[in-house]
Amino acid sequence: MIQTIQIAPPDDWHLHLRDGEALEHVVAATALNFRRAIVMPNLKPPVTTVEQAIAYKGRIHAAVEKACASGTYSPEQQAVMAKFEPLMVLYLTGATSPSEIEKAALSGVVKAVKLYPAGATTNSDAGVSDLLGQCGEVLKAMEVCGLPLLVHGEVTDPNVDVFDREAAFVDSVMKPLRKQFPNLRVVFEHITTKQAVDFVTEHSARDSQGRLLLAATITPQHLLYNRNAIFKGGLQPHWYCLPVLKREVHRQALLKAATSGLPQFFLGTDSAPHAKHLKEMSCGCAGCYSAPYAMPMYAEAFEQMGALEDSRLFEQFCSLNGPAFYGLPVNEGIYELKREPMEIPERLPFVTDSGIVPLRAGETLDWTVTRLS
Ligand SMILES: [Zn+2]
Numbered sequence: 039m040i041q042t043i044q045i046a047p048p049d050d051w052h053l054h055l056r057d058g059e060a061l062e063h064v065v066a067a068t069a070l071n072f073r074r075a076i077v078m079p080n081l082k083p084p085v086t087t088v089e090q091a092i093a094y095k096g097r098i099h100a101a102v103e104k105a106c107a108s109g110t111y112s113p114e115q116q117a118v119m120a121k122f123e124p125l126m127v128l129y130l131t132g133a134t135s136p137s138e139i140e141k142a143a144l145s146g147v148v149k150a151v152k153l154y155p156a157g158a159t160t161n162s163d164a165g166v167s168d169l170l171g172q173c174g175e176v177l178k179a180m181e182v183c184g185l186p187l188l189v190h191g192e193v194t195d196p197n198v199d200v201f202d203r204e205a206a207f208v209d210s211v212m213k214p215l216r217k218q219f220p221n222l223r224v225v226f227e228h229i230t231t232k233q234a235v236d237f238v239t240e241h242s243a244r245d246s247q248g249r250l251l252l253a254a255t256i257t258p259q260h261l262l263y264n265r266n267a268i269f270k271g272g273l274q275p276h277w278y279c280l281p282v283l284k285r286e287v288h289r290q291a292l293l294k295a296a297t298s299g300l301p302q303f304f305l306g307t308d309s310a311p312h313a314k315h316l317k318e319m320s321c322g323c324a325g326c327y328s329a330p331y332a333m334p335m336y337a338e339a340f341e342q343m344g345a346l347e348d349s350r351l352f353e354q355f356c357s358l359n360g361p362a363f364y365g366l367p368v369n370e371g372i373y374e375l376k377r378e379p380m381e382i383p384e385r386l387p388f389v390t391d392s393g394i395v396p397l398r399a400g401e402t403l404d405w406t407v408t409r410l411s
Pocket residue numbers: 052054078308310
């Protein structure tokens with residue numbers, strides 16, 4: 039039985055860091071575990087211009103510096119945190135212009151554009167209601183400059199069952215999108231269904247520069263839990279996220295995809311902090327906060343599949359496939375996990391006294407992060 043895993047430092051290809059005081063509470067956990075992160079732009083107001091993205095990146099760096107100066111972290115930890123690089127994303131709206139896309143592609147700061155179908159999830163009101171109808175010119179510009187479109191892949195039609203919204207999106211949006219914009223580079227974010235796995239697996243085409251045209255991120259909660267977790271012994275708000283957890287057959291398809299070694303699949307936690315009282319209320323928020331413990335959770339998922347003995351598969355998913363898709367170098371250094379129990383606290387400090395309840399609060403994980411470099 040493997041006791042130690044050593045891989046190149048991982049990146050998080052789908053992350054919510056929020057802003058202001060909330061950002062200051064959560065940024066260190068990510069900076070300690072991930073060298074880079076694709077930072078979601080669904081702030082209020084959303085990050086829609088290159089200028090706003092540059093300013094947000096500055097606030098993230100400032101929050102990391104503040105954490106380093108807080109006296110909470112060792113000099114070694116501070117050195118790791120200082121290497122953290124946020125990769126910025128623009129929020130696609132009906133008003134996004136092709137010229138802003140060109141500016142973004144040249145900025146070196148903005149790495150992608152995010153599609154939120156209007157009303158699909160947290161702070162998505164400014165999103166797009168008809169992608170192909172509203173954003174043709176912009177998608178054309180993205181195709182030309184090779185800027186990836188990151189997709190929250192769920193239809194928002196209230197008549198479609200909540201558990202079927204991703205599968206419906208594959209047919210009603212993804213397939214026509216690929217047909218109309220065959221060279222558009224797309225990441226199907228936080229996939230949750232066998233239908234999404236099959237769609238991404240079948241599309242392994244590359245562009246003229248050899249880059250994959252379609253990829254997908256997968257969260258730890260969708261690899262480790264099916265929808266029973268939301269109802270186990272009563273309503274469990276901390277297991278509620280969007281897209282919602284699905285049936286076991288879908289979880290098995292995700293586990294197979296993550297451990298397949300296929301270059302289309304990579305790590306994206308979708309770690310999304312919400313204060314405890316906003317999760318545990320009559321109309322609770324969607325989102326799981328996993329960033330500090332995500333890597334041991336991914337290791338657990340790989341171990342379920344017997345895919346951890348050779349850590350190369352784990353490294354591909356966590357540290358190699360993402361950079362290859364985004365055309366970035368693999369991180370230097372070594373990230374290490376050891377088979378030692380790691381306890382997840384019941385609560386972590388956050389902007390309000392209620393704090394934040396991390397995913398799997400109070401549980402003990404099998405793996406501990408022992409080296410970050
Ligand atoms: Zn997200």
